[in-house]
Amino acid sequence: MCGIVGYTGAGHAAHILLDGLERLEYRGYDSAGICVSDGEKSHMLKALRVKGRLQALRDATDNGDSVDGESGIGHTRWATHGEPTVENAHPHLSGGGKVAVVHNGIIENYADLRKTLEGRGYVFQSETDTETIAHLLDYYDKGDPIDAIVRTVMHLRGSFALGILFADRPGEVYGIRRDSPLIAATSESGNFIASDVPAILEWTRNVTYLDNMEIVCLKKDGISFYNMDGEKIEKEFTTVSWDIAAAEKGGYAHFMLKEIHEQPKAMADTIHPHVRDGRIVLDELGMTDEEIRAVRRIQMVACGSAWHVCMTAKYVMEQLAGIPVDVDLASEFRYRNPVLEEGTLLMVVSQSGETADSLAALRYGKAQGMLSLAIVNVVGSSIAREADRVFYTAAGPEIAVATTKAYSTQLAACDMLAIHFASVKGKLSEEEYHTLVDALLKLPEQISEILRGEARMQWLAGKYANTRDAFFIGRGLDYASVLEGALKLKEISYIHAEAYAAGELKHGTISLIEKGSMVLAVATQSELLEKEVSNIVEVHARGATLLALTFEGNYNMEDQADFTIYIPKTEDVLYPSLVVIPLQLLAYYVSLSRGIDVDKPRNLAKSVTVE
Numbered sequence: 001m002c003g004i005v006g007y008t009g010a011g012h013a014a015h016i017l018l019d020g021l022e023r024l025e026y027r028g029y030d031s032a033g034i035c036v037s038d039g040e041k042s043h044m045l046k047a048l049r050v051k052g053r054l055q056a057l058r059d060a061t062d063n064g065d066s067v068d069g070e071s072g073i074g075h076t077r078w079a080t081h082g083e084p085t086v087e088n089a090h091p092h093l094s095g096g097g098k099v100a101v102v103h104n105g106i107i108e109n110y111a112d113l114r115k116t117l118e119g120r121g122y123v124f125q126s127e128t129d130t131e132t133i134a135h136l137l138d139y140y141d142k143g144d145p146i147d148a149i150v151r152t153v154m155h156l157r158g159s160f161a162l163g164i165l166f167a168d169r170p171g172e173v174y175g176i177r178r179d180s181p182l183i184a185a186t187s188e189s190g191n192f193i194a195s196d197v198p199a200i201l202e203w204t205r206n207v208t209y210l211d212n213m214e215i216v217c218l219k220k221d222g223i224s225f226y227n228m229d230g231e232k233i234e235k236e237f238t239t240v241s242w243d244i245a246a247a248e249k250g251g252y253a254h255f256m257l258k259e260i261h262e263q264p265k266a267m268a269d270t271i272h273p274h275v276r277d278g279r280i281v282l283d284e285l286g287m288t289d290e291e292i293r294a295v296r297r298i299q300m301v302a303c304g305s306a307w308h309v310c311m312t313a314k315y316v317m318e319q320l321a322g323i324p325v326d327v328d329l330a331s332e333f334r335y336r337n338p339v340l341e342e343g344t345l346l347m348v349v350s351q352s353g354e355t356a357d358s359l360a361a362l363r364y365g366k367a368q369g370m371l372s373l374a375i376v377n378v379v380g381s382s383i384a385r386e387a388d389r390v391f392y393t394a395a396g397p398e399i400a401v402a403t404t405k406a407y408s409t410q411l412a413a414c415d416m417l418a419i420h421f422a423s424v425k426g427k428l429s430e431e432e433y434h435t436l437v438d439a440l441l442k443l444p445e446q447i448s449e450i451l452r453g454e455a456r457m458q459w460l461a462g463k464y465a466n467t468r469d470a471f472f473i474g475r476g477l478d479y480a481s482v483l484e485g486a487l488k489l490k491e492i493s494y495i496h497a498e499a500y501a502a503g504e505l506k507h508g509t510i511s512l513i514e515k516g517s518m519v520l521a522v523a524t525q526s527e528l529l530e531k532e533v534s535n536i537v538e539v540h541a542r543g544a545t546l547l548a549l550t551f552e553g554n555y556n557m558e559d560q561a562d563f564t565i566y567i568p569k570t571e572d573v574l575y576p577s578l579v580v581i582p583l584q585l586l587a588y589y590v591s592l593s594r595g596i597d598v599d600k601p602r603n604l605a606k607s608v609t610v611e
C-alpha cells in the first residue's frame with residue numbers, strides 16, 4: 001500500500017533513501033517524503049515532502065544533494081486517510097521536530113487517539129492516521145526509544161510498519177511492524193529497513209524479515225532487535241536469491257512488458273523443480289499422501305487476479321481430483337461466518353503474501369482449525385510465514401501493479417496441485433497423468449510462441465483502444481480466464497470491461513450489446529465449443545464487434561468473428577495459462593496507446609496491505 005525505507009551508515013542518506021523509494025514506488029505514488037537527521041551537528045530532523053511522484057521529491061532536493069545527513073527515513077504513499085497533499089505526505093513529525101515517523105498500514109482507532117492527543121495539547125497538521133503515531137511517540141519519549149515505541153504501539157489498533165527517527169538519537173533509525181511487512185538489511189555501506197526487498201538490493205541481499213511486534217534499531221555499527229518487553233532478540237538473516245537487475249526494467253519500456261516476457265522462464269522455474277522423471281514431486285510442500293487423501297473439500301480465498309486463479313483452480317481441481325472446491329473473495333470470506341467442515345483444506349493465493357484481506361482470511365481459517373496451504377510469490381511474506389504449508393511460485397519480483405507472471409505461475413502451481421491430488425486419490429490413469437504432465441512441461445515454450453505474435457496483438461490493440469466498453473465472455477474454464485482478461489484491461493486502460501459467463505449474457509446483460517460493442521469471446525473448451533459459438537452468434541447478430549480467442553485449428557471461428565486470436569493447442573484444463581498471454585498483451589498495448597503509465601495506473605498499488 002505504501003513504501004517505507006530507513007537507512008543509517010556512512011553514506012549520503014538522502015541519495016540512498018531516494019533510490020530506495022524509487023524501487024518501492026509500485027507500492028504507492030500519491031506523494032513522497034524523506035526525513036534526515038543531520039547527525040551530531042544540530043540534533044535536528046529535516047523533512048521534505050511533495051505531492052505526486054518521487055521525481056518531484058528529487059527535483060525539490062536536487063536529487064538529494066541539498067539534504068545533508070547520514071541517517072533518515074523515507075516514504076512513498078498510497079493515500080488512505082486524507083487526500084494526496086503535502087500536508088498529508090509522510091514523514092510526519094511531532095514535538096517540534098523531535099520525532100519523525102513513516103507508516104505503511106491503517107490505524108483504525110486514530111480518531112479516538114487524535115481526540116486524546118488534542119486534549120494533551122497536540123496540534124495536528126494533517127488528516128492522516130499516521131500523525132497520531134508521531135505525537136504518541138513524542139508523548140512517551142522520556143529518553144528511551146524502545147520504551148517510547150512499546151508504549152506507543154500498545155495504543156494502536158490496526159496495521160503498521162513504522163520507520164522512526166528521534167532527533168536526540170542521531171545516527172539511529174527504529175522500526176516496528178504489525179501486519180504490514182518490514183525487512184531489515186545489513187551491508188558494508190550501512191544498515192536498512194524497508195517495506196520490501198527491491199529497496200535495498202542495490203546495496204545488499206542480506207536481509208531478515210521482522211515478525212509482528214518486533215522492534216529493530218539500526219545503528220551505523222550494527223542492527224539490534226527487541227521484543228515488546230524491551231529484551232534483545234536474535235534474528236536470522238538470509239540471502240535474497242535475486243539481484244537488483246530483477247528489480248529493473250532491463251531495457252523494456254515498462255515492468256509489465258518485461259514481466260509478460262519473463263513468463264516462459266517464470267513458468268519453467270515454477271514447474272521444472274516439481275517434475276522429476278515425468279512425475280510431479282511436491283516434497284517441499286510437506287503435505288503427506290494421507291493428508292491429501294483426508295481432504296474432503298477445499299476452500300480457496302484470495303483477492304483480485306489471485307481470486308481469478310482460484311476460480312480457475314476450482315474447475316481444474318474438481319475435474320481432475322473430484323474434490324469439491326469453494327471459492328471466496330477474501331474480503332467476503334472473513335466476514336460471512338463461513339460454515340467450515342472437518343477435512344476442509346484452506347488454500348490462500350497471493351502474489352505479495354501481504355494482502356490484508358487474504359492474510360485475515362488465512363488467520364480466520366486457521367483459527368477454525370483448518371489446515372492451510374498458501375501459494376505465494378514473495379519469500380518470507382506474512383502469508384507464507386503463517387500458513388501451515390507453502391507452495392512458492394518462482395516468478396521472481398513482480399513490480400508492475402498489474403500482475404502477469406505471478407498470475408500465470410499461480411495457475412501452474414494450482415495445476416500441479418490438482419494433478420498431484422488427483423494422482424494420490426487414484427483419479428487419473430497413468431496415461432492421463434503423463435499426458436497432463438507432458439502438456440504442463442510444454443507450456444513455457446508455448447507461451448514463448450504466443451509472445452512471438454506480440455506485434456499482431458499490438459496492432460489489434462491500436463484498433464480498439466478507444467472502445468468505451470468491453471465484454472469478455474467464455475464458458476467453463478474460459479469464463480475464469482475472461483475474468484482476468486477483463487480486469488487486466490480495466491485496471492491499466494481505464495476502459496469499462498466486464499467478464500460474463502457466455503451462457504449468462506442472455507439473462508439481461510445482452511441488452512447492453514449494440515452496434516460496435518466490443519466483445520472478446522474465449523473458446524478453448526472442447527465440450528463447450530458449440531455452445532460458445534451460439535453465444536457468439538447471439539452478440540454478433542446484435543452488431544457487436546467480435547474478437548475470438550481460440551486454439552489453432554479451430555478455424556470455424558473465422559465465420560463468426562471479426563478478428564481471431566489463435567493460441568497453441570494443449571489439454572483443456574491447461575488452456576488458462578495460454579489464454580491469459582494475449583489478454584495481457586492486449587491490455588498492455590491498449591493502455592499504452594491511451595497514453596497511460598502502465599506500471600502505475602491511477603488509484604492502484606501493488607500490494608493492498610489495508611482492508
Ligand code: AGP
Nearest residue numbers: 304305306350351352355402403
Ligand atoms: C491484479 O493485476 C492486481 N494487481 C490485483 O488484483 C492483485 O491481484 C490483488 O490485489 C491480489 O494481490 P496478491 O496476489 O498480492 O494478494
